[in-house]
Amino acid sequence: MDSGNAFGDLTQDYIAECLPLAEAVTDAFLQLERRWREGDAEADSVVELKRTLHTLKGNSAMMGLRPMQIVAHALEDVCARVVADVAARKPEIAALLIEGAGLLVDQIRGAAESPADPVRAEGFVARVAAALAVPTPGSRDVPPAPEPADRAGLRLERRRSERPADAAGGMIRVDFRRLDALLEIFGEAMIEQSALPEVYRRLAARCGSCPEIGELDRVVVALRATMKRLESALMDTRLLPIATVFARFNRLVRDLAQAERKQIRLVTEGGETLLDKAILDRIGEPLLHLLTNAVIHGVESAEERLRQGKPPEATLMLSAAALSDRVMVTVVDDGRGLDTERILAQARALDLDVGGGADAAHGLIFQPGLSTAESVSHVAGRGIGLAAAAAAIHALGGSIEVRSRPSRGVVFTLTLPLTLAILRSLIVEVDQERYAVPLSHVAETVRVEPNTVHAIDGRGVAMWRGSAINVADGGALLGTGATHSAPRNYFVVLFSGPRRRGLLVDRLVGHQDVVVKSLDPSLGRPDVVSGATILGDGRVACILDATGIVAQREVA
Amino acid sequence: MTTPARAARPSGANLFDFADQIAAQAQAAQSLAQATEPAVAQLQLIAFRLDAEEFGLPLATVREVIRVGDITRVPQAPEHIRGVTNLRGRILSVVEIRTRLGLNAAVPGPRSRIIVVEVQHRVVGLLVDSVSQVLKIGVDRVIPAPDEVRSEASDHISGVAHLDQRLIILLDLERMLFAPNRAVPSPS
Numbered sequence: 001m002d003s004g005n006a007f008g009d010l011t012q013d014y015i016a017e018c019l020p021l022a023e024a025v026t027d028a029f030l031q032l033e034r035r036w037r038e039g040d041a042e043a044d045s046v047v048e049l050k051r052t053l054h055t056l057k058g059n060s061a062m063m064g065l066r067p068m069q070i071v072a073h074a075l076e077d078v079c080a081r082v083v084a085d086v087a088a089r090k091p092e093i094a095a096l097l098i099e100g101a102g103l104l105v106d107q108i109r110g111a112a113e114s115p116a117d118p119v120r121a122e123g124f125v126a127r128v129a130a131a132l133a134v135p136t137p138g139s140r141d142v143p144p145a146p147e148p149a150d151r152a153g154l155r156l157e158r159r160r161s162e163r164p165a166d167a168a169g170g171m172i173r174v175d176f177r178r179l180d181a182l183l184e185i186f187g188e189a190m191i192e193q194s195a196l197p198e199v200y201r202r203l204a205a206r207c208g209s210c211p212e213i214g215e216l217d218r219v220v221v222a223l224r225a226t227m228k229r230l231e232s233a234l235m236d237t238r239l240l241p242i243a244t245v246f247a248r249f250n251r252l253v254r255d256l257a258q259a260e261r262k263q264i265r266l267v268t269e270g271g272e273t274l275l276d277k278a279i280l281d282r283i284g285e286p287l288l289h290l291l292t293n294a295v296i297h298g299v300e301s302a303e304e305r306l307r308q309g310k311p312p313e314a315t316l317m318l319s320a321a322a323l324s325d326r327v328m329v330t331v332v333d334d335g336r337g338l339d340t341e342r343i344l345a346q347a348r349a350l351d352l353d354v355g356g357g358a359d360a361a362h363g364l365i366f367q368p369g370l371s372t373a374e375s376v377s378h379v380a381g382r383g384i385g386l387a388a389a390a391a392a393i394h395a396l397g398g399s400i401e402v403r404s405r406p407s408r409g410v411v412f413t414l415t416l417p418l419t420l421a422i423l424r425s426l427i428v429e430v431d432q433e434r435y436a437v438p439l440s441h442v443a444e445t446v447r448v449e450p451n452t453v454h455a456i457d458g459r460g461v462a463m464w465r466g467s468a469i470n471v472a473d474g475g476a477l478l479g480t481g482a483t484h485s486a487p488r489n490y491f492v493v494l495f496s497g498p499r500r501r502g503l504l505v506d507r508l509v510g511h512q513d514v515v516v517k518s519l520d521p522s523l524g525r526p527d528v529v530s531g532a533t534i535l536g537d538g539r540v541a542c543i544l545d546a547t548g549i550v551a552q553r554e555v556a
Numbered sequence: 557m558t559t560p561a562r563a564a565r566p567s568g569a570n571l572f573d574f575a576d577q578i579a580a581q582a583q584a585a586q587s588l589a590q591a592t593e594p595a596v597a598q599l600q601l602i603a604f605r606l607d608a609e610e611f612g613l614p615l616a617t618v619r620e621v622i623r624v625g626d627i628t629r630v631p632q633a634p635e636h637i638r639g640v641t642n643l644r645g646r647i648l649s650v651v652e653i654r655t656r657l658g659l660n661a662a663v664p665g666p667r668s669r670i671i672v673v674e675v676q677h678r679v680v681g682l683l684v685d686s687v688s689q690v691l692k693i694g695v696d697r698v699i700p701a702p703d704e705v706r707s708e709a710s711d712h713i714s715g716v717a718h719l720d721q722r723l724i725i726l727l728d729l730e731r732m733l734f735a736p737n738r739a740v741p742s743p744s
Binding site: 184187188191433477478479480517518519520521522523524526527528529532534538539540541542 | 626629630631632633634637645647648680
């Protein structure tokens with residue numbers, strides 16, 4: 001593990017401590033804006049917010065981060081005015097507070113990479129000064145209180161700001177890389193443990209009647225149960241509430257809505273849902289794509305909404321919920337919905353398969369071809385980011401689906417695995433090669449009887465649950481190079497979103513929880529393989545990418 | 557100092573002729589220089605064989621040499637990647653260095669080894685027919701391949717070292733591993 005320099009670690013601490021504070025302040029200001037716009041001049045929370053800003057200012061000063069320091073200071077001034085002067089509680093002032101808090105968030109988030117831009121900070125401070133210099137009409141004119149600038153004061157403030165849980169619950173802060181290292185070791189233990197049943201089986205075959213065999217069996221079973229518990233305990237240490245990702249979207253949606261001159265309210269639900277930090281780190285971008293699309297293309301202008309009898313303010317809902325071993329995240333808008341006809345026209349122009357009704361047609365919006373710059377303005381808008389968002393979700397082993405109703409809105413449903421590290425999988429064998437298939441994408445395994453799979457135009461087709469699906473030969477699809485092999489014994493029905501495809505294999509070896517390892521970039525980017533794992537016998541097996549396989553061009 | 561005559565452009569298959577050629581050309585100049593030059597810097601190499609030829613890699617890039625275990629083929633991987641193997645719980649890509657040099661794919665035997673190298677912070681394995689030894693060679697014995705003749709298969713050669721009666725072809729790992737995979741004409 002490389003040990004960053006001392007200052008680097010301090011910066012990380014600073015970010016870890018201050019970013020959530022700045023985000024919380026931003027959210028609180030967003031709520032104030034809403035309330036003030038609705039005529040409720042409440043400002044009780046501002047005193048508390050001012051205190052938080054003071055902490056942010058102190059921490060920034062200690063790190064020598066002047067741009068953050070002066071922005072926080074200016075925000076404190078605005079808060080002081082708001083507390084003292086009811087007339088200042090108006091949307092324009094709230095907008096100023098939101099802008100400053102947003103600037104703080106950006107600066108703090110970027111603190112590790114580049115020095116904060118002093119020009120932006122000073123520009124903001126100048127605007128605050130100008131705004132505060134104009135006494136609001138009917139103002140009782142209370143000048144902002146002077147700040148206690150002594151260091152001791154700052155330190156005290158900092159102590160007080162620590163969440164009570166930190167002290168009471170015995171929290172410690174751990175570098176996430178340590179948890180990754182722990183997981184890596186656990187993975188190796190799991191691989192070693194997975195070799196045991198086979199050794200046991202061979203031993204039992206040789207000396208079946210000796211009493212130690214029964215004992216060994218008990219130990220192997222007990223060890224497996226303990227490893228399961230260890231796995232879930234280890235996973236618990238990596239979980240964070242999804243609210244940490246949701247938090248950054250409030251300001252973003254507001255700013256974007258303003259730029260688009262639309263009225264949009266973002267509602268979040270289920271922020272307490274827990275996910276592996278490694279996944280949280282990678283869903284921000286796709287969610288951002290979906291929200292941006294919804295604001296720019298999904299939601300109508302206030303005037304148009306009024307004409308349609310909708311409330312002028314659109315609602316975007318971002319919610320999360322835990323399923324048994326997955327997490328579902330939905331992005332819902334109440335906008336105009338997807339334009340099915342235009343999508344179909346685009347899809348036909350691109351020679352895509354357009355059969356299967358409106359829902360299947362809507363699924364086409366994730367096709368890269370449909371996200372060309374030109375189509376953004378034509379295909380009811382949904383464009384540029386969707387293919388990328390879908391690819392990012394698939395890369396995580398998740399899935400994304402879309403449903404749309406004309407003038408009612410669009411629902412994106414994302415299903416995510418709880419963790420990236422361990423995969424419940426089905427081990428299959430094709431031409432003596434073993435592959436791990438993620439169980440999350442296996443609909444069923446089917447035994448091949450005579451006349452199960454038919455060759456139509458050189459393509460394999462089978463009836464499955466009442467509909468015809470394409471069945472591809474595993475050897476051909478994976479390029480095993482075996483020339484003549486016996487007929488395959490099984491096909492595995494893989495699914496990803498609404499697509500399905502059968503994959504013919506020789507043998508189903510069994511279920512196994514495998515430790516996911518990534519492939520070296522020298523291997524290129526295979527479509528049909530997402531990673532690799534080490535089996536109990538020490539051999540490496542590739543993990544099949546179900547999404548890539550169902551999307552492959554049909555092979556015989 | 558005499559300038560060696562410009563070496564002929566090699567065709568893909570006669571890679572070894574080419575190596576002999578530049579070695580021969582520079583040998584005269586070298587023996588001259590040797591008589592006059594004082595002690596020179598030493599280059600540490602690991603030497604290995606592909607067919608009858610000997611190749612060398614800077615020892616500094618080598619992490620370890622391992623026996624060949626099970627190598628798992630990876631679907632859709634580039635042609636010069638033989639597959640992946642388990643290196644103490646890590647997944648190691650194994651490069652089929654032979655096809656990269658225009659030779660037939662390896663048939664691993666008891667003397668085959670995987671040389672684990674680290675290049676540009678990436679760790680990969682090179683499948684070789686056998687590893688002969690670690691050598692120290694004076695840098696003055698290394699004849700760099702002239703730029704103008706670097707092409708086709710010779711693209712992966714950074715020079716030739718002459719040691720007693722042995723000719724050791726030095727490989728340019730960075731080019732071999734990271735250069736775009738150009739079509740190397742294979743012997744028909």
